[in-house]
Amino acid sequence: MKVAKRQKWFIPLNxxxxxxxxxxxxxxxxxxxxxxxxxxxxxxxxxxxxxxxGISVGLLLGFLLRIxxxxxxxxxxxxTITFTFLSSGLLLTMYAIQVISLDLPILFYMTPIxxxxxxNKHFITERFALISSVISAAYGSFIFxxxxxSMYQIFIYLLLSQWFAVFxxxxxxxxxxxxxxxxxxxxxHLILIVIFELRTWHIWTVMxxxxxxxxVFSMVSVLLAVILTLGILPLFEAGFNMLTESKLLxxxxxxxxxxxxxxxxxxxxxxxxxxxxxLSESACESIGANGLLARVAAYYHxxxxxxxxxxxxxxxxxxxxxxxxxxxxxxxxxxxxPNDGASLLKEYGLPQEIIDIAQQHHGTTLLKYFYYKAKxxxxxxxxxxxxxxxxxxxxxxxxxxxxxxSVEAAVRSKKHPTNExxxxxxxxxxxxxxxxxxxxxxxxxxxxxxxxxxxICDMLNGIFHQRIEYPKEQVMQTTSGGH
Numbered sequence: 001m002k003v004a005k006r007q008k009w010f011i012p013l014n015x016x017x018x019x020x021x022x023x024x025x026x027x028x029x030x031x032x033x034x035x036x037x038x039x040x041x042x043x044x045x046x047x048x049x050x051x052x053x054g055i056s057v058g059l060l061l062g063f064l065l066r067i068x069x070x071x072x073x074x075x076x077x078x079x080t081i082t083f084t085f086l087s088s089g090l091l092l093t094m095y096a097i098q099v100i101s102l103d104l105p106i107l108f109y110m111t112p113i114x115x116x117x118x119x120n121k122h123f124i125t126e127r128f129a130l131i132s133s134v135i136s137a138a139y140g141s142f143i144f145x146x147x148x149x150s151m152y153q154i155f156i157y158l159l160l161s162q163w164f165a166v167f168x169x170x171x172x173x174x175x176x177x178x179x180x181x182x183x184x185x186x187x188x189h190l191i192l193i194v195i196f197e198l199r200t201w202h203i204w205t206v207m208x209x210x211x212x213x214x215x216v217f218s219m220v221s222v223l224l225a226v227i228l229t230l231g232i233l234p235l236f237e238a239g240f241n242m243l244t245e246s247k248l249l250x251x252x253x254x255x256x257x258x259x260x261x262x263x264x265x266x267x268x269x270x271x272x273x274x275x276x277x278x279l280s281e282s283a284c285e286s287i288g289a290n291g292l293l294a295r296v297a298a299y300y301h302x303x304x305x306x307x308x309x310x311x312x313x314x315x316x317x318x319x320x321x322x323x324x325x326x327x328x329x330x331x332x333x334x335x336x337x338p339n340d341g342a343s344l345l346k347e348y349g350l351p352q353e354i355i356d357i358a359q360q361h362h363g364t365t366l367l368k369y370f371y372y373k374a375k376x377x378x379x380x381x382x383x384x385x386x387x388x389x390x391x392x393x394x395x396x397x398x399x400x401x402x403x404x405x406s407v408e409a410a411v412r413s414k415k416h417p418t419n420e421x422x423x424x425x426x427x428x429x430x431x432x433x434x435x436x437x438x439x440x441x442x443x444x445x446x447x448x449x450x451x452x453x454x455x456i457c458d459m460l461n462g463i464f465h466q467r468i469e470y471p472k473e474q475v476m477q478t479t480s481g482g483h
């Protein structure tokens with residue numbers, strides 16, 4: 001007789017499938033908010049009904065945050081750290097202002113909530129900044145419900161302050177743009193204060209102390225937002241090694257020790273990298289990819305060559321050491337430079353995105369010259385021995401640098417390339433990469449590849465355009481004249 005097994009009435013939990021980065025980002029903010037609401041209830045500042053309503057809204061907004069985070073295609077640990085730090089700091093700031101403002105309700109105008117939206121847009125995405133603005137504004141309206149203002153007024157003020165900041169803030173490349181955003185944001189604050197504070201349109205209502213204080217607090221809010229934005233940016237960049245526009249601009253400085261090392265020890269490689277950077281930035285911008293990241297990554301993509309510069313043709317002065325080496329040994333040296341570059345970049349503390357591109361810029365392509373040279377000696381030679389370790393490009397920027405790196409070297413090897421020759425070289429290299437599966441993981445579409453091809457061809461045709469040959473007599477006159 002078979003004994004029926006007792007059924008287990010629990011839901012199995014697969015811990016391996018839990019994304020702890022997402023979980024921390026989703027639960028941290030609602031948890032802090034509900035704790036603050038509980039503190040207000042224990043201080044008898046809000047009723048039990050208001051507490052339950054706040055907890056319900058906190059759970060609902062947490063569910064909205066869960067949808068947004070899970071739908072984010074590239075949510076990372078850095079995004080989790082950023083959002084958790086910013087949201088928890090904002091909630092605690094609003095709670096501190098609420099505690100102080102019990103005798104001065106208009107103090108909530110001083111909340112520097114615009115910094116929260118600007119930093120979310122800068123570090124994560126504009127879409128996430130807009131969604132998180134709604135969440136933070138809703139939390140703020142509950143935290144400040146103890147004031148004399150309607151929750152709807154508080155919600156509108158906090159929400160519009162963030163949304164206008166997101167729409168007006170474009171880039172941190174130029175600090176002036178941040179101050180322009182601050183000026184425009186102050187105008188929005190003033191309009192909202194006029195709408196909220198002026199019950200009647202008499203001149204004496206404008207001069208009331210409460211109205212003037214509201215304006216002062218809104219100005220302080222904008223000032224604090226600018227200070228916090230400028231203060232938190234370097235903290236995040238240095239503390240979490242985050243890749244931001246300002247950090248990319250710093251890394252693009254030719255006086256960076258690693259770039260100086262390449263310039264001094266491998267000048268040919270340095271010049272090649274600058275050319276690849278120009279091509280890559282233009283190609284990235286043509287399809288909406290990160291042109292600045294591509295430019296900076298291209299500067300550093302071949303730093304591994306600085307360890308053995310004489311083994312690479314652009315740094316040689318007539319004598320080629322590969323002439324006396326077996327093709328297997330030559331290939332081993334050439335194939336090692338992406339890994340050497342990645343190790344060097346880690347040693348100098350560069351961001352992971354640049355390290356990844358340096359390691360992926362050749363993908364798993366075949367070193368054809370030495371492969372066919374070895375095949376002449378031994379027909380059974382393994383092709384895998386002459387392929388780069390990879391991985392293949394994982395981003396659009398890495399794929400574009402992969403193309404531009406080969407294209408620039410191939411076109412430069414021609415003495416006087418015509419437009420037709422340049423177009424043929426670019427197309428053949430791109431198609432060779434496609435057929436070899438090098439673009440399988442970088443999410444480039446066929447339309448984007450065609451756009452990249454046309455952009456690179458236009459750039460190279462402009463660089464290697466046909467020049468007018470001056471008569472010899474005119475050249476002699478120009479030279480002797482010192483011009």
